[in-house]
Amino acid sequence: MRNAELGNNDKFVTNQLMHTKVFGFAGYSGSGKTTLIEQLIPLLAADGLRVSLVKHTHHGFDIDKPGKDSYRFRQAGAQEVMLAGAQRWALMHELSDESEPVLADLLAHMSACDVVLVEGFRSIEIPKMEVYRPSTGHALIHPVFPNVVAVASDAAIEVPPHLPLLDLNDVAAIADFVKRFLKIRQSNV
Secondary structure, X not given: OOOOOOOOOOOOOOOOOOOOEXXXXXXXXXXXXXXXXXXXXXXXXXXXXXXXXXXXXXXXXXXXXXXXXXXXXXXXOOOEEEEEOOOOEEEEEOOOOOOOOOHHHHHHOOOOOOEEEEEOOOOOOOOEEEEEOHHHOOOOOXXXXXXXXXXXXXXXXXXXXXXXXXXXXXXHHHHHHHHHHOOOOOOOO
């Protein structure tokens, strides 16, 4: 696969709401976005980076379970329910009549970190890597979404010369690309 060049990344480097770097991954279902991010997080963390993640879904979801106290509180009408324990805490917010939150609002709720990885939100103006597997039968999305700054694929495909093409199976190279694109210092961890 072609050696990745960075191109023009100045308009993306910092998030205006916070000083955290934000980088997204977009592609069709089954392309490998979640698997890639799951493998990418430990590599970034091993370099001393604090990594957070926002995942967008077009489907309704519920992280709660019927019958649990928190579920019952939500069913009773609580707008927010927070679960807290020794290992983690989680805040569930019911949108009710509110519109779906935009990424900037979600980022404002997150704690300070070095980089926020974003899965989905393909039309939001953040730098993103298209994750593409020809075997899914879908078309590439970068022609429609101009914020794609690189493509990761498991096949040698044709992409415009301004887009780096990375091997989807070379997660270390993808981690290096993300860090260089966002101008994140390399750690000596």
